[in-house]
Amino acid sequence: MASYENQQRVIAQKERTITRFMAKASKTKMAQSMQKQLDKIDRVTIDQEDTAVMNLRFPPAPRSGQIVVEGKGVTKQYGKLLVLDHVDIKLDRGDRVAFVGQNGQGKTTLAKILVNQLTSTSGSITLGHNVQIGYYAQNQSDALGNSQTVLETMENASPPEMRTRLRSILGAFMFSGEDADKKVTVLSGGERARLALACLLLRPFNLLVLDEPTNHLDMLSKDVLKQALLDFDGTLIVVSHDREFLRGLTNRTLEFRDRHLHEYIGDVDAFLEKRSLDNMRQVELSSKIPAADALQPKREISYEERKRLQRNVSQAEKRIEKLEEELVKLEQVMGDMSFYERPDAHQVTKDYQQKKAALEEAMSEWEEAQSALDEAGI
Numbered sequence: 031m032a033s034y035e036n037q038q039r040v041i042a043q044k045e046r047t048i049t050r051f052m053a054k055a056s057k058t059k060m061a062q063s064m065q066k067q068l069d070k071i072d073r074v075t076i077d078q079e080d081t082a083v084m085n086l087r088f089p090p091a092p093r094s095g096q097i098v099v100e101g102k103g104v105t106k107q108y109g110k111l112l113v114l115d116h117v118d119i120k121l122d123r124g125d126r127v128a129f130v131g132q133n134g135q136g137k138t139t140l141a142k143i144l145v146n147q148l149t150s151t152s153g154s155i156t157l158g159h160n161v162q163i164g165y166y167a168q169n170q171s172d173a174l175g176n177s178q179t180v181l182e183t184m185e186n187a188s189p190p191e192m193r194t195r196l197r198s199i200l201g202a203f204m205f206s207g208e209d210a211d212k213k214v215t216v217l218s219g220g221e222r223a224r225l226a227l228a229c230l231l232l233r234p235f236n237l238l239v240l241d242e243p244t245n246h247l248d249m250l251s252k253d254v255l256k257q258a259l260l261d262f263d264g265t266l267i268v269v270s271h272d273r274e275f276l277r278g279l280t281n282r283t284l285e286f287r288d289r290h291l292h293e294y295i296g297d298v299d300a301f302l303e304k305r306s307l308d309n310m311r312q313v314e315l316s317s318k319i320p321a322a323d324a325l326q327p328k329r330e331i332s333y334e335e336r337k338r339l340q341r342n343v344s345q346a347e348k349r350i351e352k353l354e355e356e357l358v359k360l361e362q363v364m365g366d367m368s369f370y371e372r373p374d375a376h377q378v379t380k381d382y383q384q385k386k387a388a389l390e391e392a393m394s395e396w397e398e399a400q401s402a403l404d405e406a407g408i
């Protein structure tokens with residue numbers, strides 16, 4: 031999984047470079063060379079089996095009352111700090127709500143008040159009929175017991191009929207057989223997060239309150255979680271700063287700003303769109319601000335440095351051209367049916383591999399020097 035993700039990052043980076051240089055007449059040829067090389071890369075694939083196991087589902091949500099939770103005039107003060115000021119919130123069954131807003135605006139505070147982990151300074155919270163809450167805390171290290179092992183934690187959170195499935199659920203969250211016996215104390219932040227999420231799949235909940243569940247997840251686990259949440263048929267509150275993750279996941283967006291809630295219909299994209307319309311003036315102002323990269327001062331480079339970089343670029347270009355020609359010839363030789371009967375087949379293959387590696391190296395040298403020149407605006 032790690033090498034898959036690594037490679038995906040490298041490929042994305044290369045594709046960006048290629049697009050960048052395709053647009054420059056003098057660099058098109060290099061961009062094409064890079065594209066060819068990229069096409070030939072041995073792509074790491076993920077086993078069908080792996081992704082199949084990762085296909086997780088929350089247990090069906092037991093039916094709750096029509097109103098799932100209602101808060102009226104909720105106010106929260108930490109000492110002198112007023113975080114929430116007479117906030118009203120009402121969730122109907124099946125609502126899917128995103129909590130968004132800048133750091134410190136009270137998202138976690140309200141989430142904790144709703145799940146009864148924190149008391150409000152004033153105001154009331156009413157839970158609907160038969161509401162069963164599954165809560166994922168932002169700071170998961172506080173929420174898991176330390177003396178237990180991974181498997182014991184799962185056992186304690188699980189109804190008897192789920193016991194036989196625990197190891198496979200753990201497997202889906204990338205805990206191997208050995209990992210299952212690790213003490214929770216020694217787990218990394220990411221492992222704790224995955225364990226806490228795994229626990230949420232054990233019991234049927236009908237209100238999931240997830241406070242930044244993707245913080246410790248890699249791309250793939252994030253997708254898996256999102257898919258499972260899309261299939262979840264209960265009521266959902268998810269606190270997140272991750273636009274990609276929130277996209278299409280919720281149908282209401284509550285923005286926390288200045289101690290109040292501002293409601294928007296639709297998912298995060300709809301929210302951001304409407305929000306910018308609401309703040310036309312601000313948008314007009316911000317559009318006058320030059321794009322971020324235009325603000326970046328050009329990196330100063332000396333005359334010598336520039337000469338050196340230009341030399342590196344042209345030397346790399348020559349080397350790349352030569353290696354590409356040689357590789358094409360070798361590929362023809364190796365493509366011959368009787369090639370492997372030749373006594374020097376092994377030597378030729380080795381030579382081919384070395385040239386391929388050299389080509390890759392020359393490409394990165396070229397890329398590096400060319401990028402440095404680009405950054406300096408040359």
Ligand SMILES: Nc1ncnc2c1ncn2[C@@H]1O[C@H](COP(=O)(O)OP(=O)(O)OP(=O)(O)O)[C@@H](O)[C@H]1O
Pocket residue numbers: 108111113131132133134135136137138139140168286
């Ligand atoms: N136990 C506490 N004691 C004092 N102040 C607190 C406490 N918990 C939170 N705060 C403060 O209350 C404000 C709101 O915190 P909260 O964690 O609810 O924000 P948040 O919107 O979840 O932020 P983030 O996006 O960073 O998670 C912050 O200024 C925070 O420092």
Ligand SMILES: [Mg+2]
Pocket residue numbers: 137138139168241
């Ligand atoms: Mg928070």
